[in-house]
Amino acid sequence: MRWMLAIFVAWVMQAQAALPPSLQEALAKAQLPADSVAIVLQPLDGNPPRISHNAGKAMNPASVMKLVTTYAALEALTPAYRWTTDLYRNGSLNQGVLDGDLIIKGGGDPALNVAEFWRLLQQLQQQGVRQIKGNLQLDLSMYTPEVSQRPVLDDEPWRAYNANPSALLLNGRHTSFRFAISHATAKPSVQITPEFELAQIHLINNMRVRKGACHDWRSDLQYSVTPQAEGVTVVFSGSLPEQCDVRYLELSVLSDSQYVFFTFKKLWAQLGGQFNGQLLLAPTPDGATLLTSWLSPPLDSVVRDINKWSNNVMARQLMLTIGWEAGVRPVDEAAAALALKQVLHQRGLQFPELALENGAGLSRLERISAEHLAQLLVTAYHRPVMPVLMASLPILGMDGTLKKRLADGASQGMAYLKTGSLDGVSSLAGYVQDQAGKRYVLVMMVNHPQSAAIRQVQDALLKQVIESQ
Template structure:
């Protein structure tokens, strides 16, 4: 009898301790968000009972918070020292700097092959004695199944860079960054548009006019249309208006296919390096009896995960999940099998989440699901693992960098939490680690699925401040 009385007392105390605090309930009411649309877990990392457990077991869409699952599993499966390779082959002889055949680039899903890295790769090729190519450029993407190029399109903006689909040979994320600025001409402002990495095959038609106003919602009246040309080039027409109080603003678009973008980038850099190339583009597997020219190795995974989590890079996260599948022996790989490889990695760490739905691993999905309880369990497990320093350092630091740079930047809160954020229309989430004023640390997860999910931010900030301030 005394045993059951003690158990009931403990259980009641735990439930009371874990209930939704009144200040959170009041903030939800003020934000016009029903409590059943929100899942919250605050779990002390010292192993004591949760401070808050609210709808903890409910399967929720986490948006980009799902990147925590992908990056943690990848760090465990691949190790923080993992590097991607890109191979360069030739299928002809080289005589006095002239390649009598094709140059072949074979990709293995490097998510960090930006313009600078690509320039260094091609410089390395020329240092191997190839200056002129008489054949074609062959791009080999065959380690990915063709299905991975089918992108989930959100927000009805298929050309936005965050909607870019993976590619085994992804150069610069297939991303063209358009820079908008205003210049005074004859005492009147004029809108200027330029490419950050300029490709001559991308032409800009600028019909944007300046308008009076502040720059809070500068995209409200800005429109773009992309017109492909028969030769693979594109014309991008911008119209609408830009507030005259804006300084520089950027719009990231993917206006070309992955192969066309890689081809035109190759042509530009190869010429800049002093090489000659008059061939065309061929998309095919690497032929037999070719000779390896050189191999390029990416930065290590411990650097790549920072780009993924701090800036919530969708296509890099998708490539990372596919890499987990590749290294599990799934060649060619596609997202469904890669998701199973991620789940198996989690299972080996004692993390079995029956409700987990992984579509592409980035959170760019209407189908992905996980519970707040299991996200918190993942955070606690990661904190106890050797990969913890890399994993935690990859998260945006509250009030200092990444997607949380402008949140709670006052001295009392700044730097006191490492948090991954996520948002889609009708979805908002935060998850990560919080330290209070007494040095105690917590795993925090808050997920919201509701048409008014964007109204949750003041509630998130209030909970963060109360946790940081401590008792």
């Protein structure tokens, strides 16, 4: 389209950094008022911004706020930081029998998964524990109780992105339900398989196969979740298009403590251990004996998972860790937000409008300006943590949340950007390199009911910045 090329030409020729008329026209075609959009295109060579529109306006950034949290964490904690999960015994241990409780003390690890938990329990058996006569006690005291009771953002409380943090977060507390069309019989059927499978998640499959393409496979899929005394029942109904290959839906249908308890019982039995106790929630007593510990992957790996795939609960755990390491005991999100802002202040980043609720962008309250987000990215670019932060971002047309954006042509691989979206919010921020090797910081945020329409404008601007000579 002619207006796409005009976007680039206009801002190159513009004497000031105002919004070029051609870009105004593109926004009008997308039915987005200019005052609902903030844009900064800042060269990294020290020159003034090429575009600066509504730069000082405080806006909801959605998941682009993860850039603030992950940068602050890299500065405050270092890329080599690791979380610790400890196992204690509260009782005597003789000939493989623990005459007392096993205690798992959560350390806020955002990346603890089932495979690592299995290895931790294997380490426990290597310490001589084979039978546990007492209970499984979980120490979740690192966070205040309110952290795990925050209201969800929308009307889908069971979706994995709405999961609240926990000092002992296992597998993100989510179950991935796998949907596939089976042709094992004359009439095709929908097979649903939970991964990781737990016996306490009771699945009822009322789905059928319908004709058609798989473009909008969720449109006729419904589910209900009914908690029970010993687990939960999940009912799926509706239909799945016959042209779908494997599809997944991630739900968080168990509490953090239930998920750990049920997983422990399953894995402990698979390892040949004996346990018939109950679940207890209490802090670790002073006289408990440390048996073994598990160290998480380093922070640089965790930051990559957070930004590449926009993982909300991991980002929330990360902000809480900043507060914990600043000395807040127990920590909550308000105290963690203050600690994060202090980290920014120490790097000369004073953002009066910055509003942090959970650090993940999964919020209607969080705010930052495009100008200050660009300033943060410029500062980060000149800091030792830059390679880690940049490597954590989705690569245009290649991976993460940008895998399908401008995947063909010269723009592929030329930008490292974090995306963000909520109902009424669409954002994009990160680093762009043109074909001459010049690098820019780009920030674009839209707060408008039709915010999804900005994608075509974003792609056009990216393409012209990268490919035009």
